[in-house]
Amino acid sequence: MNEILDGIIKALQLIFSGDPTFYGIIYRSLLFSGLATVIAALWGTPIAMLLSLKEFRGKSIIKGFFTTLIGMPTVALGLILLLIFSKAGPLGFFGILYTPAAIIIGEAVLVTPLIVSIETSAIEAVDPEMMSLAKTLGASESQASIAILREAANGVVLSNIAGFNRAIAELGVALLVGGNIQGLTDVLTTDISMYTQRGGEGFAMAIGLAIVLLLIVFGINLIIMIAQKARMLFALGRIPQ
């Protein structure tokens, strides 16, 4: 019991001490997950627009494929990417295994299905006549698509937050393709795992990092909840009295 209390006290000291190792880990976590989310949004949004606005054969199969991949176990994806990025693998010549680039790309791949699926349903929820509206007001096909995307802004933001949340909280990909190299590719989740196994002084570090990770993830969820509540209140205000 004492050990746990001790650990928590030391963790709090770490949080408020400004320890460079400790904050380096947090910085890398935020940076890698943030970049991964941006990349996933950059290639995921056009896919979502295609899936929601265009009619083509096999569309529902592709949609189902992305929905299924949301549940991809991170360790399994990590292993697949490890094989792909390893020297003998098809993308081995890039030499990015065990570098930050591998984590960023890996996590981008991980959260893409989530972003694509949420954005697709958000765009589909926009009245299909909106496309005709933008066009009759003079918009070209692509300008009209952007108008639709703007109407789905809430869902787009939500999908990106959810993506970031999954990226920062995952362990498998970061561990397997990043390698948990101290000061280079170690992030919150990989270090929590490592310091816990190490025990002793490391235990305080693990607890401190876990507190920060929980704060980040809960903080994000809190923001989503508040935003949704605000939207609900906003919607209530719109009902004619």
Added chain:
Amino acid sequence: MPALVELKNLTKCFGNIKALDDITLQIQEREILALLGPNGSGKTTLLKILAFLEKPTSGEIKFQGQTVSGKIAERMRLQSVMVFQKTLLFNTTVFNNVAYGLKIRKISKNIIEEEVMKALKVVKLEGYEKRSAKKLSGGEQQRVALARALILKTKLLLLDEPTANLDPKNASIIEEVIATVNRELGTTIVIATHNMFQAKNLPHRIALMNDGKISEVGTPTEIFGRLSKTLASFAAVENTFAGTARITEDGTTSADIGNSVKIEATFQSQGRISVFIRPEDIILSRSRFTSSARNIFKGKIVEILDLGSVVRLKVDVGKIFTVQVTKRSFSEMGLNLNSEVFLAFKASSVQII
């Protein structure tokens, strides 16, 4: 007057369904043309083709003498603008909504600002520019949608049931704007409507539509004059009934419209007549209630059409009546298909055509 648009043998199919069937029509410059017909008669499809949003399956369109097809259609789209029946607004301010088309056309900021203010003044929404468009009332929203189209000053303005879901005050503002724009800017306007009064008063010409075809084209006087004789083909329009009238002892008129449905009206008329009751004038209730309404019928709901803030119901009382209620009333009354309801309307609401 030269023709702005010429349609020749135009057909539009959606799968196996023929929405438009061999339409030949000329739309003159500076005229207001009403497409009058029941729901599903092809009015909206025709408007969408005139807006260059839909391509005809076959047939020819000429705009200002030039045949429109393929690439030209995209360019021609800038010459016409359509206001949809369902009010669609971008989830932003009134200003951004109205300014959208000018921004797309890369007009300078100062001019956009000036034009937005002018357009809002026309639809009597001055001072609304910073308001969130989706928070406005239904009538105000439809006026924003109209301003957003007017600001473009296109040759052709297409309005799909512009007042169908509105209260009389907002409807008359919109009708006034339509007349003014046509008079002062010379904008050619095509209105799709099933509102008999709108068709009688607003347009220069009427095209009667039914089953994807145009059956007759003429001035309102011609069309309504002819109507009384050929009403059978036209009875598809909501709440229009042909019958035999006789004057009662009270000095009112009782019109037998068949299936033992007798309507009492305040005008005096005898013999074969056609009458019309606006859906908005009919009160709907779940039980029989005492009121001054001379016409009370028991029936059951046979069709429900959700139009956003209002719900349109078809009620079978021996004859099919169309009734319009707000969505709130609809849900508070717990109405459903086959619900038993009572319709009531005043004798003075019955109009002779």
